[in-house]
Amino acid sequence: MAFDERDLINRSRAGEIEAFDLLVRLHQDRIYNLAYRITGNREDASDAAQDAFVRAYQALRRYREDAAFSTWLYRIATNSALDLVRRRPAHQPVELSAEYRAPDDPEAAANRREVTRRVHAALGHLTVEYRTAVVLRDLQGLAYGEMARILQVPLGTVRSRLARGREAMRAQLTDLVSAEG
């Protein structure tokens, strides 16, 4: 990482908004991604992710260095997203994802777009607990320990939520799974 994150955190704590701005830019994609997969649509994702950063800024003085900054941030973002989802449960999260990296292989890109669309739709049918577990683990690539910290639940709970969530995803994506396997 080009920036010393600890330094940025300390300067943000001292009220230097430039430093915090850099922190936001460093983490915004991952946090937005997380929020998008949990809330299911861009508008809510943007709100939740912004909320998360604002809350983080306000709570920065309470951040102790016993956990990684990104884990701490994830926790705030997860809670923000879950708050939003629970507040607007009626909102149906079906929306096509249109963001791509430069498609070098049009066919692969199209395939990937389809997978993304299906996964996103399937995630929308999971309960928030299972969805959050699957998103954190398989889309964001977090470790079980980090997930336990973020969700504030025991490791065993992380394991079982993830197992149920994955099972539900498998059931919904059967055709893709058989095609690929």
Next chain:
Amino acid sequence: MTHEEARTWLSAFLDAALPDHEAVQVEAHLEGCSSCREELAQLRTTVTLLQEVEPMQAPEGFAAEVRRRIERLAQAAQHSPWTRLRAALPWSSGSGPVVRWSWRTAAAAAAVVMVGVFTVNLLREAAPPGGVARVKMPELALDVSKVGEGARTTAQAVPPGAAPGEAAFLRRVIRTGQMAIEVERFDAAASRLFAIAEGAGGFVADSSFSEEDGVPRGTFVLRVPAARFSEVVVQVEKLGTVQRRQISGQDVTEEFIDLEARVRNLARQEARLLALMDRATKIPDLLAIEGEVARVRGEIERLTGRLRFMTNKVDLATVQAEVSQKPKKASGGFWDINRTLERVRTAFLNTVRQMLGAAESLAALAAALLPVALLVIVGWRLFLRATRRGDRAA
């Protein structure tokens, strides 16, 4: 391990997130269970699919929007009175250095609180409410003890108007003060005396006036609440030069208790007699009982009257002031130079005395505050150090 158990563990097994002994068990189960092997394979594919999901990027202007919100928040916070108050305090500012709560901070805070309490106490010692009148109290108490009643001055604590029975065990003292005072101007002194009596919540019970050889003199009897007695004496004595003073306290506690007991007994006797009268059938008996009831009732009235009188005496102390005007010196004709010089001298001395008095008060106050100032400085230093440490730690 059952088949169901194995199935729920497949997900964690896939991530190698199972403890060794459990992983071994799952492996053993997989050996002999084709459906679980199939399920594991499907799960692996599902996870691969999930991992293929195109990551999203935060929308354009996301960071700028976050920044705008934070700045707006800080602005709003600046306008709230609470933040303004916090900003006014030296140890805290909206987003500035943060005090970490450590034992040092706690100790500094405790020191500040102690200094505050200490200061209040010192100030109360240095400047008791009631001013001059109270300062002179010890002198008066001394006079009282000369009379031999000093130990009983506390008896004044009996609140005026308290029922006699309620506080029978409290000392009851009738306080009387008598003094002769020579004043510059009789009229002024007389009106002051009325003011003093009324100011203390009492009244002038009696006043007499006479003039001998062109010099007016008079006697005033002030009745004031016992609790204000000393205060009133001091005020009266300030009217002029005290020529004679006698303060006495008559302890009537025992008499009080005795009277109360007798009233109670008589009341009981009366009740018994009345009961007897109800049952009496013969005329001579009735007459005899009736005579006895009348006697008892009379006795009760007399004793209660005495009690009331004494309560009044105890509740209201008596200050008798004999006021006389200074005889005018033979005037030296058109302009008495001696008198003028005397007045100049007195005025000068008074001013000097007042200035010295003020200086003394100031010195006493400074002396009282000195240790407080030291403690405050030490506490502040500690606090600053704790704060700096907190910042470094942060």
